[in-house]
Amino acid sequence: MKIKSKIWIENDEGILISEGRVQLLKLIEETGSLNKAAKAMNLSYQKAWKLVDVSNKAAKSPLIETQIGGNKGGGTILTPYGKSLIETFEAINADCWVFLDEQLKKHVI
Numbered sequence: 001m002k003i004k005s006k007i008w009i010e011n012d013e014g015i016l017i018s019e020g021r022v023q024l025l026k027l028i029e030e031t032g033s034l035n036k037a038a039k040a041m042n043l044s045y046q047k048a049w050k051l052v053d054v055s056n057k058a059a060k061s062p063l064i065e066t067q068i069g070g071n072k073g074g075g076t077i078l079t080p081y082g083k084s085l086i087e088t089f090e091a092i093n094a095d096c097w098v099f100l101d102e103q104l105k106k107h108v109i
Contacts, residue, residue: 003100007093013058017089021055025078025086028064032075
């Protein structure tokens with residue numbers, strides 16, 4: 001038997017980070033593009049941008065940066081804060097799964 005749950009972190013400004021946003025941010029880092037990340041998740045660019053924008057507004061600093069110029073043209077990268085937010089969320093999420101599994105073992109269902 002397994003217990004299922006989803007977590008996210010939010011404040012008064014909105015959702016800061018969630019599993020879906022972590023996936024989007026990881027794809028941005030992997031592809032170097034918000035547009036490519038959106039396509040990989042079957043999201044419109046507008047929807048992906050809105051998710052990142054809400055998270056940016058809720059965050060203490062930006063999660064992504066747009067780079068302009070160079071031989072490759074522009075691109076999108078994760079900021080150090082964006083990377084640390086992913087690591088923090090994943091650690092908290094893993095701890096939640098351990099806690100929930102322990103709680104389930106305590107009860108006869």
